[in-house]
Amino acid sequence: METFDITEHSHRRFNPLLGEWVLVSPHRSKRPWQGQQESAEKETRPQYDPNCYLCPTNVRANGEKNPDYPSTYVFVNDFAALQAESPAGSLQETGSLLRAQSERGICKVICFSPRHDLTLSDMEVSEIRKVVDLWQEQYLELGALEYISYVQIFENKGSVMGSSNPHPHGQIWAQSSVPGEPAKETEQQQAYFQQNGRSLLSDYLAEELEKQTRLVVENEHFVALVPFWAIWPFETIVIPRRHFQHLGQITDQEKDAYADIMKKLSSVYDKLFNTSFPYSAGIHQSPTDGQEYPGWHLHMHFYPPLLRSATVKKFMVGYELMADPQRDITPESAAERLRGLL
Template structure:
């Protein structure tokens, strides 16, 4: 358990269970909930069958990557009308949703169509596909959670007030700590997908948190590179990246007491910026109160800058993912940082990952990192 200095930002957490046994958590930062004057004693009355997962993971022996096989996700909800969103509050005159309350501040619940779940461990799976030693197989254990940022279906993360953004920072930290303690979890990643252009199936403002039972491909590669760098220099690779970007200054877009945002020297996306705390910490749960307070403003500013990046585009599609240190082995090689990027390369035009990127993993960027940084500084000024 990490100890932090007292915070004046009050958040009340209430845990309950949905009709199919999945956990739901209310994180309240407004009255009458935050003081406990009114409690969350709502019951989910939907006739849902017990939640179960048939997820499994298989090793791609050609790359060393684990691939999650989650066939139960094939028929998940896809772009329902606003009055039928499963992430909206449950209100009279509408079918009940995933959230029994008629209003809420921030809500977290286990995904109804998870890629990974603790219940997957109940499967009786062989250790290999077709009993062939070449193809390792395991249950897709872990956990996938949905984080609803606001009850308003028309809100966006960038439109939230700082009080609510600060609450979400605490929610990320809380869930990171809780999920990191689950058996077999190797990494916890908090992320948001925004925009139909990148495949978002629910437009309600929300993000997700994945607790993986293995190191995802990008993390595995970063850990390998970090180990090589430490063996060669005795230093932390991710800390050296931040120090080098600060020394150059060419791609720095935000430089504050606690946080630094920069466009990486080998940016892959036409819009990409990374955000890192000055202090080396493994994950969001390890941030101090002052660092969390500062993060609320800096992060919201970056999201607004993404929306302002292209003239004439009101909402730029993006992915925002928090890279956190592995749980257990190699934790000392990781370091918290955000990767925020968009596939949009110009108004109305997307960067599609075709032959070179998708088939060969050979990345090509259509602009320069320095030009990306110049534009970010312009819209942040």
């Protein structure tokens, strides 16, 4: 097979974390845009909003009152998708096609800051470090429960990503089974480790550090880059240089560096289209089902939807829904744009 310039021609790229393919069509980025495009409005919010369910001392929708918290604050979600009291059980109708099983779990909300007007990019690194501390605490606490097999920590930032409240916050869903995406990553990483004796992401990161073309920002302990297999226009992945499985194993120095890389990456995002950049971000780490996962390498995904401006969004439609994910701009050009904003 002949080699070709992957930045110029349509091709498929393999995602080794999921064992799946993505179509890259760089020539589509040159097509004329005649769709809707509005002027982005600058959002201004007060430091404290008396009508916000997440601000300190306010009463939430279920009637409970928030404490006057000074930094971070975590509580059980008032409208949790998972319930700890769900009874065990399963359903299988005639044949094997229609099956269901109960799912137990706990959903929590984490307020990053008492201030209503901040996002991670606005917060000081020392304040973000407290968020990382709380992530670690909650992973260990929830993961220690006998019926919890996975702890998913994530943030939906911005109304376009479904966030119902602009107050800076994230969520944790801890559940009795391992969800689909982490399950695929578990399988791929374990298989690679068994075959090579090294973590998949350690070897992948070494290649990216050698090539330099998809790097965005780095520090002593973490690297943020646009992955080779990225689907979303300005998708990034944050990978620790040291191979460790979960937040329970992170050191104090690495927590400082994690907070630093979060601050830098979120600030770069905000500069890209001069807007508070929306995204869905989440930490992937080893399951908590009592088994050993030496191949697991903790990492964090950022999936931002903005494509051409603060108002032109990327939607998964047509080919993406019916066939494979497809991206219009190459990961290399996306990384170059992000790096230029440092």
